[in-house]
Amino acid sequence: MEVRKLIDSFNYAITGLIYALRTQRNMRIHFILALIALFLSILFDVSKVELLILFFTISLVIITEMINTAVEAVVDLYTRRYHPLARIAKNVAAGAVLFAAINAIIVGYLIFVDDLTPVTLYLFNRIRQSPTHLTFVSLVVTIFVVILGKSWKGKGTPLRGGMPSGHSAIAFSLATAIALMSDNALIASLVLLMAFLVAQSRVESGIHSIFEVVTGGLIGILVTVLIFQFLK
Numbered sequence: 001m002e003v004r005k006l007i008d009s010f011n012y013a014i015t016g017l018i019y020a021l022r023t024q025r026n027m028r029i030h031f032i033l034a035l036i037a038l039f040l041s042i043l044f045d046v047s048k049v050e051l052l053i054l055f056f057t058i059s060l061v062i063i064t065e066m067i068n069t070a071v072e073a074v075v076d077l078y079t080r081r082y083h084p085l086a087r088i089a090k091n092v093a094a095g096a097v098l099f100a101a102i103n104a105i106i107v108g109y110l111i112f113v114d115d116l117t118p119v120t121l122y123l124f125n126r127i128r129q130s131p132t133h134l135t136f137v138s139l140v141v142t143i144f145v146v147i148l149g150k151s152w153k154g155k156g157t158p159l160r161g162g163m164p165s166g167h168s169a170i171a172f173s174l175a176t177a178i179a180l181m182s183d184n185a186l187i188a189s190l191v192l193l194m195a196f197l198v199a200q201s202r203v204e205s206g207i208h209s210i211f212e213v214v215t216g217g218l219i220g221i222l223v224t225v226l227i228f229q230f231l232k
Contacts, residue, residue, distance in 0.1 A: 020069050025210075026097070027065050033104075034058045040112055050111050057100075057107045064100040068093040113185070138224040142173040145219055165208040165216030171198040172220030180228050195220075 020027045037058065041051055071093040075086045146166045175195035179188035199217055202208040208216075 016066065020066050024065065024069055027062070027069070030058075030061050030065055030101075034062070037108055037112075044112065046111060053107060054111060057104045061097070061100045061104050064097045068097045109189075138173050138177055138227045141227060142169050142220050142223045145169070145223060146216065163212050163215065164219055165199065165202050165213045167202050168195075168199040168208070168213045168216030169220040169223075171195040172217040173224045174220075176221050176224040177228070180224070 021031065037054060041054055046054070071089055075089050079086055143166070146164060146169050172192075172195045175191040178191045182188055195217070199213045202213055203210055
């Protein structure tokens with residue numbers, strides 16, 4: 001009987017984890033980033049201490065996200081109406097996830113920056129091109145591609161709504177150009193972060209879906225990289 005109860009406990013726990021993965025977009029993002037971080041840890045052969053810190057950080061983010069999901073479920077079970085205390089409970093739980101995610105970004109940066117910097121600099125030097133006009137060419141081509149996409153789908157305007165996201169395409173095009181022309185990994189990281197925030201704001205405002213934003217970002221990156229690579 002005790003063994004059966006133990007097995008049931010494991011089943012309940014795994015069911016809860018699967019539920020969070022199926023219903024929570026952020027949980028899926030955390031899992032994908034965790035897999036990438038673990039792959040990089042194998043690729044760059046990090047130390048045991050760094051791997052321990054990495055496992056702890058990943059666990060912290062996933063645990064806080066699951067607690068946040070549980071808090072939201074309990075609050076929704078208690079009341080569907082707006083209540084200041086319900087809002088506080090959800091906001092505090094979400095704040096815990098945000099804090100854990102920021103901590104994970106810092107830990108990942110400190111662990112992998114020394115290994116990734118030579119790789120990124122090598123890739124940038126392979127495709128970078130100093131003439132400034134390439135940036136404007138990339139921007140114009142990106143805008144044209146966005147307009148073509150909007151006309152093909154027949155929805156939205158070049159800079160509001162529809163497929164793909166024009167803001168995301170332009171933001172990632174400029175960020176990629178700056179990153180390719182810069183020898184500083186920190187500058188490249190900051191401009192890409194700004195582009196990500198632009199894309200995230202389009203989703204949060206309800207103007208674009210995640211798919212439209214991701215498509216726009218990929219268009220901006222690919223067009224810019226191709227132009228910097230071939231227009232030499």
